[in-house]
Amino acid sequence: MYIGIDVGGTNITGGLFSVEHEILKRAKMKSRAKDGTAAIMEQLFKVISELKGQSSEEILGIGIGIAGIIDSKAGIVRSSANIDVVNFPLKEVVEAEFHIPTYIENDVNVGVIGEWKYGGAKGYSNIVGIFVGTGIGGGLVLEGKLYTGKIGAAGEIGHIPIDMNGPYCGCGSKGCIEAYASKTGMEQYINALIKHQHKSSFLTRVEENNGRLKSGYLVEAIRVKDTYAIEVLDYAMEKLGVGIAGVINLLNPDLVVLGGGVMEALGDYLLPKIQASCEKYSMPELYKSTQFKMATLGDDSGIYGAMNIASQR
């Protein structure tokens, strides 16, 4: 059996999987990332212990996805927003506790592996995975292998600049697609509308939530054809499409697979908008050779992908 774990900033989720890669049990706990590395490790160990306790057979491997720059070969978390220790030897720490071979990888990369092996991207060789939520994460499968680059940091699709005079991004740069098309990016637009006294039920909901956008608000607003929600999403998806166009021209992928909270909530509505912009800004023969699909595993992509890296080593 295998254990796959997704260490997020809010929750740690895990799954116990059969050797046939079927999910058998689940576990979930608060990650307590704000309480420091010792706290998050304690929570991680609890999730692993719970799953291990439910296993009738030997656990052959543990896979862990975690945000940050990960040296997966060495099993080291080089840097992470959720772990306040630089070059933290996560693989070694988990193996010392459980005596089970453990493999680690960036959380978005394991999400892409999940979709590639078990989800919407199954059967493709050159895959660009894009997850649109609070931020925009990405991962690449090239020639049938996860591609992670020199220090394991490849796939930062959210930080492709599409306008050097664009809005500041959380990364410190300007005009990244994350600054336009993530929930955080869209909030900038929405809050500017609110400040300029525009009114709609959608804007009111965001205002009443202290200016924070939720995917559910978008779903409801699109259902009732809220003019401002349509405007915000049109703008965001056009920008996202420009960024993806550059990726298509660079990588000539088989497939662009889109997931994350925003896409899960409104994929059918958003995908045609993204594709229309992509078509406009990419080279015709390259656009035509690229398929677009929705991710299918939702929040499970991480635990499935993490299980997969444990099962492959």
Add this chain to the structure above:
Amino acid sequence: MYIGIDVGGTNITGGLFSVEHEILKRAKMKSRAKDGTAAIMEQLFKVISELKGQSSEEILGIGIGIAGIIDSKAGIVRSSANIDVVNFPLKEVVEAEFHIPTYIENDVNVGVIGEWKYGGAKGYSNIVGIFVGTGIGGGLVLEGKLYTGKIGAAGEIGHIPIDMNGPYCGCGSKGCIEAYASKTGMEQYINALIKHQHKSSFLTRVEENNGRLKSGYLVEAIRVKDTYAIEVLDYAMEKLGVGIAGVINLLNPDLVVLGGGVMEALGDYLLPKIQASCEKYSMPELYKSTQFKMATLGDDSGIYGAMNIASQR
């Protein structure tokens, strides 16, 4: 022995190489691309015959680099500005004539292979090759292998959009880095300066050459510190740097290697400008892990790379 050929729009150049990959003889003819596919094939055959005639030993393979979308596995030129036949079976046509195993690849890709195996990019595994000339071409070596994507068209770095409201590009899209930083892109800027009655020896030279820029003009203008030439290059290199920043964030490469006529002419002057812009628009850890180098083979990168693909199969 091997033969390596670079089929360009103006000239076809070729080299005869020893089995130790040393160049022994060279040949060069006009490509006569404008006279149609039969004419360019005739010229190609002449170059190959000339080199073959000078060989004292058996030719083990012929490698050919040619512009366009190339299906290198099938040996077919899917589409090319220099060959007016769609899906032209170039490998088969050359093999039927010479009875020597022949391998074909996109011209920019063979240039990157040349720099990777024998030039400025030697020893690196994840390489972004960028050639700045009349246009901007690119090629990718990822995990120690040429990466060509689904239909063999990957590496179109020149057509990464960095401003959806930017100038029109030859590809039909807008705001591609080629529209700013290639000689063609810079000509737009220069001719706007000329039309607005700005005066300098540099602008006069371009004007007297019917508005066409040559790399040599830039070299001379920078030597005498021509204000307008400095302005044009500052603008172009900043834009190029934004595009490369996106590639760095996406691919986390070991090396960016820069070649082409403009870089050959002024690399020492331009490279710091490109890097400064890249640093501003890419993620700090990714920028820091990326090296920048100049290509070293000049026009020979193509014939060396073409020879290499023939020698590897």
